[in-house]
Amino acid sequence: MGSGSFLKVLAKNFDVLAGPLVSLAYPLYASVRAIETKSQVDDQQWLTYWVLYSFITLFELTFAPILEWLPFWPYGKLFFNCWLVFPCFNGAAYVYEHFARPMFVNRQIVNIWYVPRKEKLSKSDDVLSAAEKYIELNGPEAFEKLISKSTSTKPSKFRSTRRSILQEAEAEKMGKAERDSWGENPFYDKNYRH
Incomplete structure (x- = not known):
């Protein structure tokens, strides 16, 4: 009975236990290794990861009262962090190549305040x-x-x-x-x- 209840507690709190390992421990280790190598690919992966991690943290801090009502949020965040972190997915590098890099390299500036004026011609x-x-x-x-x-x-x-x-x-x-x-x-x- 003792081991069954322990597994239930472990399963219910899986996100709480795995979250710091996936979101912090492994990325810290991989970032230190990336600093020591001369490859720019892993530097790009981990720099992008830390930028995305900070955005996720700011999002959580800003919308904490709303996110408390969503029971799937911790699991969604855990799966997203796994996609960003694990080398088989390289999600952070994907986000950089497809979203961040085109914005900075091509200098695409989006003016969200521009509203085209409708001219009524007679x-x-x-x-x-x-x-x-x-x-x-x-x-x-x-x-x-x-x-x-x-x-x-x-x-x-x-x-x-x-x-x-x-x-x-x-x-x-x-x-x-x-x-x-x-x-x-x-x-x-x-x-x-x-």
Whole structure:
């Protein structure tokens, strides 16, 4: 009976007993060994581990009242520390390579305070900017043709007129691309504006 109850106590308090061994004793030993070697890989592993360990400790100190209500927290922390510490996983090196290093090497700065401003443009501003773009791409003559075709149709056929304007713009682009594919015309100067 005595040994059975001892095993039960040991099983219930496994996290309390294994935690310091996994989180402190072995990492301290491995860190001292890493200092004595010339390899940078183990230095990186253990420096990263100690940074992560300090973050976990700060997290626990900050949210202690909440974490007391979570019965799985000590076991989750123990498993996470095992993943960080054990050489077969090298979790700390993984965290460094995939999260910390890209942030410091690439200097990716994330501005969490930036909120893009929504500019509300009136309908006339949208139309004007679209017209300016069309003139830049196709020239003023094509725009005048487009306007003359749209004003010659009846206003009651607004939807079909709008489609014909879009179709006409597409046809103009295709015609321009076809003319450009023919090669250079010695009688046509692209830079000449009327």
